[in-house]
Amino acid sequence: MTxxxxxxxxxxxxxxxxxxxxxxxxxMMDAQAELADATVTGTVGDGLVSVTxxxxxxxxxxxxxxxxxxxxxxxxxxxxxxxxxxxxxxQADAMASEKLGPLAGGLGGGEMPGGPGxxxxx
Numbered sequence: 001m002t003x004x005x006x007x008x009x010x011x012x013x014x015x016x017x018x019x020x021x022x023x024x025x026x027x028m029m030d031a032q033a034e035l036a037d038a039t040v041t042g043t044v045g046d047g048l049v050s051v052t053x054x055x056x057x058x059x060x061x062x063x064x065x066x067x068x069x070x071x072x073x074x075x076x077x078x079x080x081x082x083x084x085x086x087x088x089x090x091q092a093d094a095m096a097s098e099k100l101g102p103l104a105g106g107l108g109g110g111e112m113p114g115g116p117g118x119x120x121x122x
Contacts, residue, residue, distance in 0.1 A: 031099045032056070038095060042087030044080050051084040055099070057092045059085070 035055030043050045048068050052061035062081065069077045 028100070035092075035096055035099055040088050040091035040095060042084040042089070042091065044083045044087065049077070049080040049084045051081065051088045053085075053088045053092045055092055055095050057089060057096075 036058075038055035039052050039060060040055070041050050041052045045068075048065045050061075050063040051059065052063075054060050062084075064077065064081075
């Protein structure tokens with residue numbers, strides 16, 4: 001009695017699988033490098049506060065329009081900084097999903113870690 005190969009007549013090509021995995025790994029590294037170099041800016045209050053993040057969500061800059069706030073009352077400024085950060089973070093997450101989504105689909109999942117609009121965990 002001859003055992004039948006469960007992977008078909010051609011057998012299982014481990015070299016091909018490893019080559020595909022290496023290509024996907026390189027594509028993932030390239031996409032992550034592109035995200036680290038890209039920036040997005042969240043702006044609120046008609047330009048009173050802007051926050052800049054790179055594509056991986058790292059804060060790289062904050063801009064506050066000079067003379068637009070009372071130095072003794074920082075509560076509004078604090079709220080605007082948080083809102084600008086959230087705006088920029090949403091943009092960074094969308095950019096990451098666009099760049100990394102097709103690669104994650106090749107790993108058997110179509111959704112990015114953290115779900116739609118969630119934390120990507122880089």
